[in-house]
Amino acid sequence: MLLASRSFCCLGIRTYQLQTDLLSRSIKLSASATMTFRQKNTRRIEGLDSNVWVEFTKVAADPSIVNLGQGLPDISPPNYVKEELAKASAVDRLNQYTRGFGHPSLVKALSQVYERVCGRKIDPLTDILVTVGAYGSLFSTIQALIEEGDEVIIIEPFYDCYEPMVKMAGAKPVFIPLRYKNDGNSASSADWVLDPAELANKFNSKTKAIILNTPHNPVGKVFTREELQVIADLCIKHDTLCISDEVYEWLVYKGNQHIKIATLPGMWERTITIGSAGKTYSVTGWKLGWSIGPQNLIKHLQVVHQNTLYACPTPLQEALAQAFWIDYKRMDDPDCYFYSLSRELESKRDRMAQLLQDAGLKPVVPDGGYFMIVDVSTLNVDLSDVDAKQPYDYKFVKWMITSKKLSAIPLSAFCGPETKRQFEKYIRFCFIKKDSTLDAAEVILKNWNKQTA
Amino acid sequence: FFCLSLQAKMSRPVHSRRLEGVDKNIWVEFVKLAATYSTVNLGQGFPDFPPPDFLKEALVTALSGENHMLHQYTRAFGHPPLVKILAQFFGKLLGQDLDPMTNVMVTVGAYQALFCCFQAFVDEGDEVIIIEPFFDCYEPMVTMAGGTPVFVPLRPKAPENGKMMSSADWKLDSAELASKFNERTKAIVLNSPNNPLGKVFSRGELELIADLCVKHDVLCISDEVYEWLVYDGKEHIRIASLPGMWDHTVIIGSAGKTFSATGWKVGWTVGPNRLLQHIRTVHQNSVYHCATVAQEAVAQGFQREFMLYGKPDSYFVQLPKELQKKRDWLVQSLDAAGMKPIIPEGTYFLLADISNFKSDVPDNPNSDEPYDSRFAKWMVKNKGLAAIPLSAFYCRAHKNNYSHFIRFCFAKEEATLKAASDILQKWKQEKTSP
Numbered sequence: 040m041l042l043a044s045r046s047f048c049c050l051g052i053r054t055y056q057l058q059t060d061l062l063s064r065s066i067k068l069s070a071s072a073t074m075t076f077r078q079k080n081t082r083r084i085e086g087l088d089s090n091v092w093v094e095f096t097k098v099a100a101d102p103s104i105v106n107l108g109q110g111l112p113d114i115s116p117p118n119y120v121k122e123e124l125a126k127a128s129a130v131d132r133l134n135q136y137t138r139g140f141g142h143p144s145l146v147k148a149l150s151q152v153y154e155r156v157c158g159r160k161i162d163p164l165t166d167i168l169v170t171v172g173a174y175g176s177l178f179s180t181i182q183a184l185i186e187e188g189d190e191v192i193i194i195e196p197f198y199d200c201y202e203p204m205v206k207m208a209g210a211k212p213v214f215i216p217l218r219y220k221n222d223g224n225s226a227s228s229a230d231w232v233l234d235p236a237e238l239a240n241k242f243n244s245k246t247k248a249i250i251l252n253t254p255h256n257p258v259g260k261v262f263t264r265e266e267l268q269v270i271a272d273l274c275i276k277h278d279t280l281c282i283s284d285e286v287y288e289w290l291v292y293k294g295n296q297h298i299k300i301a302t303l304p305g306m307w308e309r310t311i312t313i314g315s316a317g318k319t320y321s322v323t324g325w326k327l328g329w330s331i332g333p334q335n336l337i338k339h340l341q342v343v344h345q346n347t348l349y350a351c352p353t354p355l356q357e358a359l360a361q362a363f364w365i366d367y368k369r370m371d372d373p374d375c376y377f378y379s380l381s382r383e384l385e386s387k388r389d390r391m392a393q394l395l396q397d398a399g400l401k402p403v404v405p406d407g408g409y410f411m412i413v414d415v416s417t418l419n420v421d422l423s424d425v426d427a428k429q430p431y432d433y434k435f436v437k438w439m440i441t442s443k444k445l446s447a448i449p450l451s452a453f454c455g456p457e458t459k460r461q462f463e464k465y466i467r468f469c470f471i472k473k474d475s476t477l478d479a480a481e482v483i484l485k486n487w488n489k490q491t492a
Numbered sequence: 493f494f495c496l497s498l499q500a501k502m503s504r505p506v507h508s509r510r511l512e513g514v515d516k517n518i519w520v521e522f523v524k525l526a527a528t529y530s531t532v533n534l535g536q537g538f539p540d541f542p543p544p545d546f547l548k549e550a551l552v553t554a555l556s557g558e559n560h561m562l563h564q565y566t567r568a569f570g571h572p573p574l575v576k577i578l579a580q581f582f583g584k585l586l587g588q589d590l591d592p593m594t595n596v597m598v599t600v601g602a603y604q605a606l607f608c609c610f611q612a613f614v615d616e617g618d619e620v621i622i623i624e625p626f627f628d629c630y631e632p633m634v635t636m637a638g639g640t641p642v643f644v645p646l647r648p649k650a651p652e653n654g655k656m657m658s659s660a661d662w663k664l665d666s667a668e669l670a671s672k673f674n675e676r677t678k679a680i681v682l683n684s685p686n687n688p689l690g691k692v693f694s695r696g697e698l699e700l701i702a703d704l705c706v707k708h709d710v711l712c713i714s715d716e717v718y719e720w721l722v723y724d725g726k727e728h729i730r731i732a733s734l735p736g737m738w739d740h741t742v743i744i745g746s747a748g749k750t751f752s753a754t755g756w757k758v759g760w761t762v763g764p765n766r767l768l769q770h771i772r773t774v775h776q777n778s779v780y781h782c783a784t785v786a787q788e789a790v791a792q793g794f795q796r797e798f799m800l801y802g803k804p805d806s807y808f809v810q811l812p813k814e815l816q817k818k819r820d821w822l823v824q825s826l827d828a829a830g831m832k833p834i835i836p837e838g839t840y841f842l843l844a845d846i847s848n849f850k851s852d853v854p855d856n857p858n859s860d861e862p863y864d865s866r867f868a869k870w871m872v873k874n875k876g877l878a879a880i881p882l883s884a885f886y887c888r889a890h891k892n893n894y895s896h897f898i899r900f901c902f903a904k905e906e907a908t909l910k911a912a913s914d915i916l917q918k919w920k921q922e923k924t925s926p
Contacts, residue, residue: 080770081615081637088773092568115560124785125555131542135755139520171600171779178778186508203777208508280506317565324564324784339507342515346632348604349519352783353755 087203091452098440105479108436108446110256110410112321112471114383117376119365120320123358133354140341141169141329142356148363149314149329155370157302165334168341169351173286173315173328176340178204179347180282180311180330183339185210189247194233196453196462198256198284214455215241217258228260228405235269242273248280249273251300254287257412257453257467259405261295271303280336281306286315286328287408289377292385295406301332308333311340316359321380321471325355384409384470390477391470398484402468409471412450416464418487430463439466445483514632518884525869531876532911537687537841539903543753544807550792554785562785569772570598570760571787577794582743582762584801586733594765597772598782602717602746602759605771607633608778609679609713609742609761612770614639618678623664625885627687627715643887644672646689648834656827658835659691666700673704679711680704682731685718688843688885688899690836692722698731706736711767717746717759718839720808723816726837732763742767747790752811752903756786815840815902821909822902829916830923840903843882847896849919863895871898877915 096109106113115121127133137143146163154161161167170176177200185191187209193201195216205212215238217231251270253262262270274281283300291297301310311332317323330340369375388405395402395413402413415435422434432449440446450465470477519536526535533540542548554562569575572592579592590596599605606629614620616638622630624645634641646662682701684693693701705712714731722728732741742763748754761771793807800806819836826833832845846867852874853867864881872878882897902909 080612080773083615084612084770084773084777087777088769090776093776096567109565111564113561113564116563121555121560121563125552128548128551128555132540133755134543134548134753135538135540136536137755138523171783172781174780175778183507183511186510200777200780207777322563324562324566324781326779326781326783336506339511342507342511345517345520346514346629346636347607347778348600348757349629350755350757351600352757352786355783355786 083207083209087207090203091199091448095436095446095448098437098446103444104440105445105476105483107468107470107472107476107480108448110469110471111323112409113476114321114471114473116321117362120322120358120362123361124354127354127357127361130354130357133357135353136350137353137356139345139350140164141167141351142353142360144360145169145356145363148360148367149331152363152367152370153331155367157299159302159307161331162334166331166337168330168337168344169356170328170330170344171348171351172317172326173284173313174200175326175348176311176313176328176330177201177282177284179340179343180313181205181208182343182347184280184311184336185247188245190243190245191247192238192241192249192279193455194249194251194255195455195458196257196450197250198252199452201250202455210247211245212455213241213246214457216454216458216461217255217260226401226404228255228258228403228407229263231258231260231403233266233269238269239273242277242279244277246277246279248282250282250284252284253300254285254291254297254405254407256287256408257410257448257450258403259408259410259412261291261297261407262300264298267298267300267303271300271306274309275305279309281310283310283312285312286318288314289319290381290384290409291407292381292388292405297407308335311336316355320359320362320376325359327351327355327359387470387472387477391468391480394477394481394484395468398487409469411468411470412465413468414464415466430459432463432466436466443483443487445480510636510638514636517632518628518880522868522878522880522884525872526878529872529876530878532908532915533878534900534902534904534908534912535872535878535880537901537903538748538754539752539840540908541752541903541905543751544793546796546807547751547753547789547793550789551785553792554788562788564784565781566784566787568776568781569593570596570782571784571791574598574758574760574787574791574794577791577798578745578760578762581794581798582745586730586738586762588738590762591765594768595762597761597768597775598787599759599761599775600779600782601748601757602715602744603629603757604775604779605742605744605759605761606630606713606715608771608774609744610634610637610639611774611778613711613767614678617676619674619676620678621669621672621680621710622887623680623682623686624887624890625686625688625882626681627683628884630681631887639678640676641887642672642677643890644669645890645893646686646691656823656833656835659686659689659837660694661834662689662691664697664700669700670704673708673710675708677708677710679713681713681715683715684731685716685722685728685836685838687718687839688841688880688882689834690839690842692726692728692837695729698729698734702731702734702737702740705740710740712737712741713744714741715744717744717749719745720750721812721815721840722838723812723819724837728838739764739766742771747786747793751790751793751807756790758782758786758790818902818904818906818909821906822900822912825909825913825916826900829913829920831916834897841899841901843897843899844879845896846898849923850896851923862891864898867896868898875915875919877912 146167150161150163181204185208189210191205316327425434430451436449447466450462451459575592575596579590583590610633614637618639620634648662747758823833830848834843836842853870862883868881879898883891
C-alpha cells in the first residue's frame with residue numbers, strides 16, 4: 040500500500056489485493072497487463088504518494104502510547120464553540136449549500152477581525168476565500184499562482200505539505216535552511232535564523248513565490264520585524280509573491296509579537312495570508328481555513344476553489360462565524376480566547392521544556408506555536424542495526440514508540456533532501472495536550488534511563 | 493539585464509495557465525440572481541426541507557457526547573466508522589468484499605471526489621468523454637487537469653401518441669458513442685441518474701458503455717450521487733457491477749444528496765485499491781482531512797439505513813416516494829401552465845420546454861448569450877421564479893443546440909411548489925388575457 044516502495048505501476052506483473060468476483064475472471068490476462076498500464080497515475084502525482092502522517096499516525100493510534108506526535112489538541116475546544124455548532128446545525132437552511140467562496144456571516148466576521156489586526160480595509164467578498172483547512176488554502180494558492188517553470192522558495196524545516204504541493208503544481212522547490220546562530224547550543228527558536236546573503240542568492244527571475252510560516256512549525260520561531268523586512272525587500276525587488284502560513288498567529292509567547300508580513304510596505308499586493316480555525320479554536324477536525332489578500336490574487340484562488348470542491352460545509356462555517364463575533368467583541372479583553380489559549384499553552388510549553396531538560400535533553404524552546412524540537416543524539420541510542428536507509432530520527436521515533444510508548448515526529452520529514460542529514464537528530468513534540476497526557480509523558484521521561492532499549 | 497527579466501515577469505499574468513478557460517461559473521451568477529430576485533427558488537439543486545430527524549439527531553449526539561476528540565482530525569482517508577459502514581453497505585450492493593481502508597475514500601462532497609479523479613488520472617493529451625447534458629463542473633475539471641473533453645450528446649426522440657416526453661426518450665447513439673473512443677481516451681464520465689435530464693441509464697445502455705470501456709481500457713468515473721432518487725419502480729444499476737467493470741470504475745457518492753444535507757459536504761469514492769491509491773495521493777496533497785463530526789453523523793445515518801434496507805421505514809425508500817409525488821405535482825403544474833415538462837426517471841430535477849413563453853423574451857441576434865440563459869434571467873427578475881438554463885449543461889460549442897429548456901429542482905416543500913404553480917398560472921393568464 041502506501042508504505043510500499045514509491046514506484047508503482049508495474050507492467051503486467053501485479054498482485055490484486057482484492058478478491059475479484061466470478062464475472063471479472065473472464066478478463067483475459069493480456070487485458071490485465073494493458074489495464075495496469077493504461078490506468079496509470081498522472082505525472083503530477085508521481086512520487087507524491089508517501090507521507091509522514093500516514094506512516095506515523097497509524098503507528099501512534101494505539102491508545103497505550105502517549106501521543107505527542109501529530110499536531111492535534113487533546114484539550115477540549117471552548118464550550119461556546121461547541122455550542123455554536125449545535126445551534127447552527129439545528130437551523131434547517133444551514134444544512135444546505137452556502138456561498139461557494141465563503142459563508143456570508145463567516146467572511147464578514149473574518150474581515151472584521153483581520154481589518155482590526157491589519158489596520159486596513161478587507162472586503163469580505165473579494166479579499167477572502169474560505170477553504171477546507173489552511174491545507175486547502177495552501178493548495179488553492181499554489182494551484183492558482185504556481186506552475187511549471189516557476190521556482191518556489193521553501194524555508195527548512197518546513198511543514199511537510201509545501202514540497203509535494205509545489206511539485207504537484209509542476210514547479211521547483213528551492214530550499215533554504217534556518218541555521219542556528221550559536222554553535223549547536225540553541226536554547227530558543229530565536230536562535231534559528233536565515234542567512235540574508237544565502238537567502239538573497241535563492242531569488243532569481245524564476246522565483247514566483249516564497250512560502251513563509253510564522254509562527255513556525257516545527258521550530259516555533261516567530262519571525263521578527265527585521266527578519267520579515269529582509270524577506271519583504273527581496274520579494275519587492277524580485278517581484279515575488281509571498282505565501283504566508285500564519286495558522287499559529289495567536290500562539291505567541293511573552294516577549295514576542297506576531298507580525299503579518301502583508302502589513303509591511305509594498306507587501307499587501309503580493310501576499311496571501313493563510314489562517315486556520317483548527318489552530319485558532321482548537322478544532323482541527325472542523326477543517327476550515329482562509330486565505331486573505333488583494334482581490335487580484337484572491338480571485339484566482341476562488342477559481343481554483345470553484346473547480347475543486349466549490350463550497351465548504353455550512354454549519355461549521357456558521358458556528359465559526361459566531362465564535363469569531365464573540366471573540367471579536369472582546370479583542371481588548373485578556374479573556375479573549377486568542378490570548379487565553381496562548382497563556383494556557385505557554386505554561387504547557389514551559390512544563391514540556393522542563394521535562395525534557397530533566398531528562399538530560401536540550402529542547403529548543405519555541406517563541407510561538409505548539410511544537411518543540413529537541414536534539415536526541417545526546418541520549419546515544421544506538422540504532423545502527425536497524426534499517427540503515429531510514430534517517431536516524433525516523434528510526435529513533437519508531438524505537439521510542441515501541442520501547443518507551445511515547446510518540447513524536449521525526450524532523451527530517453520536514454526537510455528537503457540536502458538537509459535531512461543536518462536535522463536527523465531532532466524530533467518534534469506537540470504540547471497542546473491536557474495535563475494528564477503531559478503527566479504520562481513526564482513519567483516516561485523520568486524513567487527513561489531505568490529501562491534498557 | 494536585471495530590469496528586462498523583471499519586466500518579463502511582470503508582463504506575464506500572475507495566475508497559472510491551468511486556470512485558463514475555467515474561470516466562468518454559472519452558479520456564481522445564478523445563485524446571486526436567485527438570492528437577489530427570487531421569491532420561489534427552484535434553481536440550484538438543494539432541498540428546502542430539512543435532513544431527516546435521525547441524521548440531525550446523530551449530529552447532536554456526536555456534539556453532546558463526552559468525546560470532544562470529534563472536534564479534532566480523524567483518519568485522513570475517511571473517519572473509520574464511516575468508511576466501515578460504507579464498505580459494508582456498498583459491498584452488499586455490489587456483491588464485492590470491500591476493504592474500508594483501501595476501497596473507500598471520503599471526500600468533501602462528491603465535487604471533491606470528481607476533482608481527485610481527474611487530477612489522479614487525466615494528463616495533458618488525455619481525452620475524457622462527457623455525455624451531454626452534463627453537470628457543469630466536469631468540463632472545467634477535465635480542462636484544468638490538462639485533458640481534452642470530448643462530448644457526445646443524448647438525443648431526444650419524440651414519444652409516440654403525443655405522450656409527454658420522458659428522460660428515457662433521450663438516448664445515446666451507439667455508433668456515435670463508439671466513434672468517440674480512441675487511443676487517447678483515458679476516461680468517460682457517467683452520471684446516472686443524470687443531472688439535469690433525470691435520465692436513469694438502462695442495463696442495455698450501461699452494457700454498451702461498459703463494453704467500450706473494457707475494449708478500449710478506459711476508466712469509468714461513475715457519478716451516482718442521485719442513486720436513491722429513482723421513480724416508477726425503476727432500478728438504479730451500478731455500472732461497476734457489470735462484467736469487467738469493477739476494475740475500470742470509480743464510483744462517486746454524496747451524503748448531501750443521500751440524506752438531503754447538501755451543506756455537510758461529505759462524499760466518497762468506492763473502487764479497487766489500484767485506482768483509489770492514486771485518488772488518495774491527490775487527496776493527501778490537496779485537502780487531506782475532511783471534517784470529523786459530519787462524517788460521524790453520516791456514519792450513524794448509514795448504520796440506520798443498513799438495518800432498515802429495503803424496509804418501508806428506510807429513508808432510501810421514503811425519500812424517493814416523497815420526491816416522486818413532488819415530481820408529479822410539478823409536472824402537472826408545468827403542463828397546466830403551458831411549459832412542457834420532460835418527466836425525469838430519477839434525480840430531483842426536471843427540464844421544461846418554455847417555447848410557449850418565448851414571446852416574453854424576444855430573440856436578440858446581437859447577444860451571444862444562449863436564449864435560455866437570457867430567458868431564465870428575465871424570469872427570475874420579472875416573475876421571481878428561479879430556474880437554471882439547460883445551456884449551462886452543454887459545452888460552449890453546443891450551448892445553442894437546445895435553446896428553450898430550463899431546469900427546475902423539485903426537492904422543495906409543498907408550499908414552495910404551490911407558490912411556483914401560482915406564479916406560472918398567473919403568468920399564463922397574463923399571456924392569454926387580452
